[in-house]
Amino acid sequence: MTTESQTIDGFHLLIDALKLNNIDTLFGLPGIPITDLTRMAQAEGMRVISFRHEQHAGNAAAAAGYLTQKPGICLTVSAPGFLNGLTALANATVNCFPMILISGSSEREIVDLQQGDYEEMDQLAIAKPLCKAAYRVLHAEDIGVGIARCIRAALSGRPGGVYLDLPAKLFAQTMDAAAGKASLIKVVDPAPRQIPASDSVDRALALLKGARRPLILLGKGAAYAQADADIRALVEKTGIPYLPMSMAKGLLPDTHPLSASAARSYVLAQADVVMLIGARLNWLLSHGKGKTWGAPAAKQFIQIDIAPTEIDSNVAIAAPLIGDIGSCVAALLTGIGPNWAKAPADWIGAITERKDKNLSKMAETLAKNPSPMNFHSALGAIREVVKANPSAMLVNEGANTLDFTRSIVDMYEPRKRLDVGTWGIMGIGMGYAVAAAVVTGKPVIAIEGDSAFGFSGMEVETICRYNLPVCVVVFNNNGVYRGTDVNGSGGADVAPTVFVKGARYDKMMEAFGGVGVHATTPAELSVALNEALRSGKPTLINAVIDETAGTESGRITMLNPQTAANKK
Numbered sequence: 001m002t003t004e005s006q007t008i009d010g011f012h013l014l015i016d017a018l019k020l021n022n023i024d025t026l027f028g029l030p031g032i033p034i035t036d037l038t039r040m041a042q043a044e045g046m047r048v049i050s051f052r053h054e055q056h057a058g059n060a061a062a063a064a065g066y067l068t069q070k071p072g073i074c075l076t077v078s079a080p081g082f083l084n085g086l087t088a089l090a091n092a093t094v095n096c097f098p099m100i101l102i103s104g105s106s107e108r109e110i111v112d113l114q115q116g117d118y119e120e121m122d123q124l125a126i127a128k129p130l131c132k133a134a135y136r137v138l139h140a141e142d143i144g145v146g147i148a149r150c151i152r153a154a155l156s157g158r159p160g161g162v163y164l165d166l167p168a169k170l171f172a173q174t175m176d177a178a179a180g181k182a183s184l185i186k187v188v189d190p191a192p193r194q195i196p197a198s199d200s201v202d203r204a205l206a207l208l209k210g211a212r213r214p215l216i217l218l219g220k221g222a223a224y225a226q227a228d229a230d231i232r233a234l235v236e237k238t239g240i241p242y243l244p245m246s247m248a249k250g251l252l253p254d255t256h257p258l259s260a261s262a263a264r265s266y267v268l269a270q271a272d273v274v275m276l277i278g279a280r281l282n283w284l285l286s287h288g289k290g291k292t293w294g295a296p297a298a299k300q301f302i303q304i305d306i307a308p309t310e311i312d313s314n315v316a317i318a319a320p321l322i323g324d325i326g327s328c329v330a331a332l333l334t335g336i337g338p339n340w341a342k343a344p345a346d347w348i349g350a351i352t353e354r355k356d357k358n359l360s361k362m363a364e365t366l367a368k369n370p371s372p373m374n375f376h377s378a379l380g381a382i383r384e385v386v387k388a389n390p391s392a393m394l395v396n397e398g399a400n401t402l403d404f405t406r407s408i409v410d411m412y413e414p415r416k417r418l419d420v421g422t423w424g425i426m427g428i429g430m431g432y433a434v435a436a437a438v439v440t441g442k443p444v445i446a447i448e449g450d451s452a453f454g455f456s457g458m459e460v461e462t463i464c465r466y467n468l469p470v471c472v473v474v475f476n477n478n479g480v481y482r483g484t485d486v487n488g489s490g491g492a493d494v495a496p497t498v499f500v501k502g503a504r505y506d507k508m509m510e511a512f513g514g515v516g517v518h519a520t521t522p523a524e525l526s527v528a529l530n531e532a533l534r535s536g537k538p539t540l541i542n543a544v545i546d547e548t549a550g551t552e553s554g555r556i557t558m559l560n561p562q563t564a565a566n567k568k
């Protein structure tokens with residue numbers, strides 16, 4: 001006879017399956033049917049971080065996945081909670097971040113006959129086109145397999161988001177404890193190395209060897225791969241200048257002599273051979289063509305990627321190198337050997353000349369101290385604090401706040417910068433900040449446009465509740481892009497892009513016991529940020545920026561239909 005102590009239920013099988021695979025943290029939002037799961041997971045020693053909205057829990061899971069190479073887990077309730085988490089799941093997939101969205105759902109029998117259950121929805125069908133893989137488990141004995149399939153799907157090949165549908169009834173199902181334990185799977189080698197074919201390595205090396213103006217482009221795939229030392233060796237041994245995409249900043253320090261960031265337009269237009277390492281030729285790189293890239297005939301691409309279908313997505317790739325970045329870079333290093341001729345001196349000289357000119361222009365701008373503060377003077381202060389605290393995590397979103405921070409604030413270490421990524425999505429701020437603090441234990445600086453902050457602002461309560469070392473800096477210029485737009489009709493409503501003037505975002509952090517600071521000068525901003533890093537207390541600095549500062553849509557004004565039409 002089976003006594004109660006010899007049985008195990010679905011709740012505990014799920015927790016054990018995750019723990020068996022070294023997953024120790026859940027990001028989520030409790031409610032029917034997963035409230036007990038969050039309690040039991042906590043009781044079983046897992047870290048459970050509860051949010052105020054599922055989108056931010058999902059974003060936290062995605063960022064955790066990117067930073068750790070373990071799938072981040074987001075737990076939600078059915079229908080509306082699931083849908084709230086779905087934006088984050090889709091965003092994770094687009095960005096190639098491994099995460100698993102686990103949602104409770106209502107009963108299949110009722111959903112499939114559309115009989116109107118509590119929060120009824122065919123969640124699996126809805127999730128499928130928005131993620132890399134989607135599964136449902138109906139029987140307790142399949143939980144182990146379900147989790148194993150999710151982990152493999154999230155991590156292997158090109159990483160991405162996975163959905164797991166768990167109907168409420170599953171959690172209470174019981175089975176024999178020994179059989180339950182035996183049904184769990186510890187996933188062996190979830191992201192197998194993919195060694196590049198030797199002829200593809202030779203092809204890439206031949207192209208590099210003949211290059212007169214070579215360039216390396218590092219993307220967030222390269223940062224994710226954690227092949228930091230080999231990537232640095234590849235740059236330094238070949239002497240090839242490199243450009244980091246925004247989340248690859250710090251993979252090599254932005255102050256590295258071979259960084260071409262300060263001569264970006266020049267190198268993109270002039271390079272004859274461009275080696276992409278974990279970066280896609282999408283809109284962020286003008287699809288590899290057009291004015292940005294200069295004469296097409298004079299340019300050839302080498303692309304290192306784990307996804308063969310990425311090759312030729314926008315322009316012809318002369319030398320595809322398919323494999324995991326670690327293995328591909330290692331293979332190139334072997335081929336390069338000690339006698340490799342470094343990139344031509346005239347190319348490096350021309351880049352250095354432009355860099356020096358642009359950097360001294362930038363230094364002049366940053367040294368100005370206008371009143372009220374503008375983006376440059378505020379970021380000039382933050383830049384120095386980051387320089388003195390290179391291991392702090394930096395989260396960044398907004399339009400102008402994003403563009404200016406990316407170009408002004410240097411990064412010094414790999415995977416310290418999290419931002420709006422492939423979609424240019426707003427709303428990742430507090431979710432990413434929480435994950436960054438939880439998984440790295442390092443202080444986090446979140447540089448937020450006032451509009452961007454609004455999407456996830458309520459999570460300052462989460463930051464205070466878990467007492468996380470997060471300092472949010474809100475660049476407050478009274479509106480989306482800026483605060484000076486007027487209502488075209490002359491009516492009483494403010495323009496669609498204008499917020500309450502003189503808002504005190506700092507009071508939001510104070511409301512939950514954190515520290516709020518109102519800063520109107522770079523000096524005040526610098527003091528407050530240093531103090532936040534020193535104390536580790538949740539802090540929000542309301543940085544007052546000139547409300548006339550800021551361009552419509554920052555640097556992507558051209559994507560507004562009206563602007564694009566006028567230009568034609």
Ligand code: ADP
Nearest residue numbers: 158219220221225245278279280305306324325
């Ligand atoms: P960015 O936005 O920084 O340019 P993308 O997200 O566009 O970067 O590109 C990342 C690329 O890296 C994707 O095409 C993805 O397939 C690839 N990638 C991710 N992880 C690895 C890995 N471990 N090895 C090889 N390629 C990878």
